[in-house]
Amino acid sequence: MSSLIFYALPLPIIIVVVLFISIVLTKKWRRFNLILASILLLVWLSKSFKLHIPDDINKSDLEIVFWNASRANDFQMAFNKNEGVPDVMVLVESKKNDIEEFKRKYPNYYFYESDRELFVFSKAPLIIESENKSKFSTTVINFKTFGINFYAVDVTGSFDVPREWGLNYVNKQINRKDNTIVLGDFNVPYESIYLKQFKKGFNHAFNEKGNGFRETWYNNIPLLSLDHIWVSKDLKVLKTEKFYTKESDHSMLKTYIRK
Known part of the structure; x- marks a missing residue:
């Protein structure tokens, strides 16, 4: 069961859910949700998005x-x-x-x-x-x-x-x-x-x-x-x-x- 929940709720899905819920919230709670979504987005990007300079490739590689x-x-x-x-x-x-x-x-x-x-x-x-x-x-x-x-x-x-x-x-x-x-x-x-x-x-x-x-x-x-x-x-x-x-x-x- 824990596996099913984990697979169904990766961070991008959680972020979308948080943003969707914001639609029906009051202004005060909508602000909180947007801050939460921003934090989760930063966490996701920091873990998943990579930037590297590749090395030169030789024929022997x-x-x-x-x-x-x-x-x-x-x-x-x-x-x-x-x-x-x-x-x-x-x-x-x-x-x-x-x-x-x-x-x-x-x-x-x-x-x-x-x-x-x-x-x-x-x-x-x-x-x-x-x-x-x-x-x-x-x-x-x-x-x-x-x-x-x-x-x-x-x-x-x-x-x-x-x-x-x-x-x-x-x-x-x-x-x-x-x-x-x-x-x-x-x-x-x-x-x-x-x-x-x-x-x-x-x-x-x-x-x-x-x-x-x-x-x-x-x-x-x-x-x-x-x-x-x-x-x-x-x-x-x-x-x-x-x-x-x-x-x-x-x-x-x-x-x-x-x-």
């Missing part, structure tokens, strides 16, 4: 993309949205990709298909270390490519499954905090207490080098930051971008990393 494709998009749509083929891409909730067709179209690249709508692409050879699924439908794939350890994460979004169960499962799967990137749909915002372990051991790519609102959901409205790219502190985040999309209710995330 890695371009890494994550997207919740909302079951309507495949790799080709993701490449098009990204305006190019990145070094590494992870899709969750993607429609059935024809991996053999993509292999024929991109014969020098590497693809991996999970049995749970989770797909991995890399320009370098892929080594799948493990694929683990909880009984409540949270998936974590550990793979290696470009000499970096990756974890692709898809936490169940069901309201009848406590987020604590999904994130505790993910935390148990992450057994490395060096030379590691964790990316996926965590279905909890950055403020969640269940991301405490990540905040200690990793840098948040958007917080480090992103510009604009951090939130990736819902339908281009910056309500909740459910999608994350976490980068171990021995790797350098150079630049992070967020792409608004009409094709999915989640924005696409891209970050550039230097080893």
Whole structure:
């Protein structure tokens, strides 16, 4: 129940509700409501809106993309949205990709298909270390490519499954905090207490080098930051971008990393 309330009332929604209530209040209480809304707006902006100067990108730096494709998009749509083929891409909730067709179209690249709508692409050879699924439908794939350890994460979004169960499962799967990137749909915002372990051991790519609102959901409205790219502190985040999309209710995330 607490999860449902939390998801239904992100700060932007609370601000709108406070302003709406002001319409029916007396002048005295309307002033109080407007002050409250202003304070909440400042809190939201200070936490969610980021401004950074990106570093220069070299050819040797890695371009890494994550997207919740909302079951309507495949790799080709993701490449098009990204305006190019990145070094590494992870899709969750993607429609059935024809991996053999993509292999024929991109014969020098590497693809991996999970049995749970989770797909991995890399320009370098892929080594799948493990694929683990909880009984409540949270998936974590550990793979290696470009000499970096990756974890692709898809936490169940069901309201009848406590987020604590999904994130505790993910935390148990992450057994490395060096030379590691964790990316996926965590279905909890950055403020969640269940991301405490990540905040200690990793840098948040958007917080480090992103510009604009951090939130990736819902339908281009910056309500909740459910999608994350976490980068171990021995790797350098150079630049992070967020792409608004009409094709999915989640924005696409891209970050550039230097080893």
